[in-house]
Amino acid sequence: MEEKGLAAIATDTKQTEIQEVLLPNVRTDTGILKVEIVGVCGTDVSYYYNVKEPMILGHHVVGHIHKIGELASKRWGVQEGDRVVMEEYIPCGQCELCRTGLYRLCPNTNPRVDGIRYGATPIAMEPSLYGGFSQYMYLHPNAVIHKLPSHVPAVEAALTLPLSNGFEWMSIIGRAGPGDVVVIQGPGQQGLACALAAKAAGAETVIITGRNSSAERLKLALKLGADYTVNVSSENLTEKVAEITHGKMADLVIDVTSGGTDPVISSLEAAKTGGMVLLGALKNQRFNDFDLDIIYNKTLTIKGVRGHSYKSVQMAVEFISSGKFPLGIMNSHNYTLNETDLALRTAAGEIDSSRLLVTVSPWL
CATH class of the missing domain: 3.90.180.10 (Medium-chain alcohol dehydrogenases, catalytic domain)
Structure with a gap:
């Protein structure tokens, strides 16, 4: 039949x-x-x-x-x-x-x-x-x-792929580890996954950003283990990161927002000299009047990230199963x-x- x-x-x-x-x-x-x-x-x-x-x-x-x-x-x-x-x-x-x-x-x-x-x-x-x-x-x-x-639980199991992206980008590609400062631009599903993965990797300080419209998500980020939140609608990210880190700035920054090119520029500004900036969201627009010298002067590593690997999915499964x-x-x-x-x-x-x-x- x-x-x-x-x-x-x-x-x-x-x-x-x-x-x-x-x-x-x-x-x-x-x-x-x-x-x-x-x-x-x-x-x-x-x-x-x-x-x-x-x-x-x-x-x-x-x-x-x-x-x-x-x-x-x-x-x-x-x-x-x-x-x-x-x-x-x-x-x-x-x-x-x-x-x-x-x-x-x-x-x-x-x-x-x-x-x-x-x-x-x-x-x-x-x-x-x-x-x-x-x-x-x-x-x-x-x-x-x-x-x-x-x-x-089923609703937690459904988080496996978003979390696997977090582990791929934070642990495998970004190599976040003990003592590191990580800045995550965007408190959506992917940003929260990155926060969880960064803390699981041992990052000392995790800072996640959002706007006025993301107030509840920023509160949730703190409950999930983020150390600080920055409301970029009213606060300057570079100044806040400098304040939080006593001038050290961020070892690793990732942009997973859909908010145009401004978060990319502020990500570069928030990274320390020799730091890494990951770009994990499509922008569908070009940069205008962008000063490339910041990349040169800070010797930044910039990398586009997309998707997950078999290993990072397994990491997510183990994380959720715990x-x-x-x-x-x-x-x-x-x-x-x-x-x-x-x-x-x-x-x-x-x-x-x-x-x-x-x-x-x-x-x-």
């Missing part, structure tokens, strides 16, 4: 429709995931606001193995019923980037150049179930999955599948400007 499920398909700009979908037959190297919960992120919102082809959004996916082929079971080390967290990438596994551990940059994972990725693949690409806003999701032979303990941190307070809204439009609008800030992690639970 054919098995079916429900999915929220993005059919037009700011519009999803609940449709019945047919589950594909499972081959020896594929599987089907029963989706437990999905985190909503800015990428989902950007697609939702600019739907070009019908697709199922959602890529911060946690679920249980519903069906799995024999080869897939051996390759991933999982069985039916196992709880897993998905990476969004579906890499080729053969190119130089994949072979050197940078599979997140594999062209096959880029939907803008005909690649496929969970949460960003049109339903025209069979078997169509490539998104988490659905009761079931297709497990591609090249999917990247991680086992997750059953005791982790149960030592109050991660549940990061979840502000959890919606049903029928409320997917509401979830996306909430994540976009249309419903609640102080929203944090927004999730969808397809079986509620």
Whole structure:
């Protein structure tokens, strides 16, 4: 008997429709995931606001193995019923980037150049179930999955990928460690993840910035372990960092804001001589009248960061599984599948400007 499920398909700009979908037959190297919960992120919102082809959004996916082929079971080390967290990438596994551990940059994972990725693949690409806003999701032979303990609360499990970005950028790339001063520009999901990861790495001082509109998020940052907050609507970041550090300035600064180019410039100013500045957010605009000499004079290292690695996802899984941190307070809204439009609008800030992690639970 054919098995079916429900999915929220993005059919037009700011519009999803609940449709019945047919589950594909499972081959020896594929599987089907029963989706437990999905985190909503800015990428989902950007697609939702600019739907070009019908697709199922959602890529911060946690679920249980519903069906799995024999080869897939051996390759991933999982069985039916196992709880897993998905990476969004579906890499080729053969190119130089994949072979050197940078599979997140594999062209096959880029939907803008005909690649496929969970949460960003049109339903025209069979078997169509490539998104988490659905009761079931297709497990591609090249999917990247991680086992997750059953005791982790669902809303915390949905934080795995954002946290993995934090560990990738703070620990693996930024090399934050004991005694370091870390400045994080932006108290959104990624910024809070970076704060958690920096403290877990042993950073002595973590400073997170935000605006008047982010007052509640800045309070939350302190509860999650940040040492100081700076309201850049009324305070000068460079002066505050100099005051807090007694003139040392920051070893590591990351910009994860969407607030134009000003945060990039203030990040460079807040970094110490010989420091590192990471750029982790698209700006979609050019710099005007920017004095490049600050990079030269301070001998700064500037690096763009994007996505996570297998190692950083494992670090996030272990961090969440420890149960030592109050991660549940990061979840502000959890919606049903029928409320997917509401979830996306909430994540976009249309419903609640102080929203944090927004999730969808397809079986509620």
